[in-house]
Amino acid sequence: MAREPDYLGVSVAEWTRALKSENPIQRRLAVYALGEIVPRATSAVGDLIAALDDPQPYVRVWAAAALARIAPERDEAFAVFRAALQDELAFVRSLAAWHLGRLGSRLARAEEAIDHVTALLDDANPSVRAEAELALHQLSGKGAPPVELRSLVSGS
Template identity: 30%
Template sequence: MKFTRVRFRLGLRSLMILVALVSLAVWGAMIIWSPTRRLAQRLRPDQPVYVRREAASTLGSHLIPAWEVDRAVEILIATLDDPSPRVREYAGVGLHQVGPRAGRATPHLFPLLGDEDRYVRYVAARALASIAPPPSPYTKEVVAALERMLDDPDEGVRRAAAESLVELGANEKAVPIVLDALISEDESLRSWAQVTIGRARVPGPFADRLILELGADESRRREFALFILQQVAPTKAFPALRALVEDDRPEIRRWAAEQLDRLTPHRGEVAAGPAS
C-alpha cells in the first residue's frame, strides 16, 4: 500500500488573503494589549488620584513601545489639565522622560510654570529643558519663561529653573543661584551645584565667576571654586592661580602658590577633588 504525500499549494490570491488576516489579527492584538489604551482608561476622571498619577508617570517610561510614544504624548498633554496637582506633576514627569520627542507639548507646559503647586512648577521647569533643547523652535521662548522663574518664591523651583537654563546653554542669569549653592554650608546644595555646572552647555560664564571665587577670603570657597574650574575650564585654572600669586593679601598669595606647586607636575589635568 502506497501513501501519497499531500502537498498544499496556495495561490497568490489565497496568500494575500492569509497575510491580510494575519495583519488584522496582529493589529487587533496591538489594540487590545496597547499600553497607551490601558493607561488612558486609568486616567479617566472617575479613577482615584493615585491611579491617575501612576498612569501618567508610566506613559513616559520605557514600558511604552516606540510606535506608541506619540500617542502617549497626546494623552500626557491632555492630562496636564487634571484637577489634581499630583497628576499634573506626574504628567510633567512623563513628558520629561520622553524628551525631545515630546517637543509639541512645550506650549502646554508654560501655564504650569504659574501653577499654585510648587511641585508642579518644579517639574514643568525641568521638563521644558528636556523636551525643547536647541535647536528646538521653542527654545528662545522657553529660556525667557525660565528666566522669569528665577524669581519664584520657592527655592527649589528657582534651582530647577536655573538647572534647566544651564542645560539649555542660557546660564548667564542662572550663574548666581548655582554659585551660591556651590559655596553653601549644605552638602546637598554643593553637590547639586557641582553636577549642574558639569552639565553646562556653555561653561564660560561659570569659569569667569569661578576665577573671581579663587580670591575669596574663605578657604572653603576657594577650594571648591578651583575644583569646579578644573572640571569646566581646566586651561584657565593655572593662569588664574599665577595671577593670584601677586595678590595683595598674604594668605591668598600663599594659597595660590601652594596650589601651583600641587598642580605644576600635572598641568592640564583635572584635580582629584577639593581639599578637605
C-alpha cells in the same frame, strides 16, 4: 506576531484606562507610562492630549512632558508648561522647570522657555530656584560637571 508595547508589563489599553482613575497619583503614573510607551505606540497620543486638561496641575505637567517627547512642536504641551511655571504650588513650578530642562534644546520653543524659566531664578522657593538654574543650563545645551567634582576640588 509583534508584541504589544507595554510599560512594566502593562499594556497601552490598561494605562489608558488608568487615566480615568479617581486617584491623581494613578493618573500621573498612567501619563508617565504612556509617555514611556508613546515612541512605540503613537495611538496613545490622543489620550495624552486629553490628559493635558486633567484637574491636577502636576498630572497636566507630566502629560505635557510625555507629549513633548514625541511631538516637541505641539503648542498644547508648551502652554501647559508656561502655565505651570506660574502655578501657586512651588512643587508644580519646580516640576515644570525640571521637565523643560530635561526636554532641553529638543523643545521647539526652547528660546521662549529660557525666558520663562529665567523668571524663576528669583522665585521665593529655593527648590524652584535650583531647578530653574539647572534647567537653564540644559536648555542652553550646556552640560553640568559631576556634582561631587566641585566638592572634591574645593575640599582639597
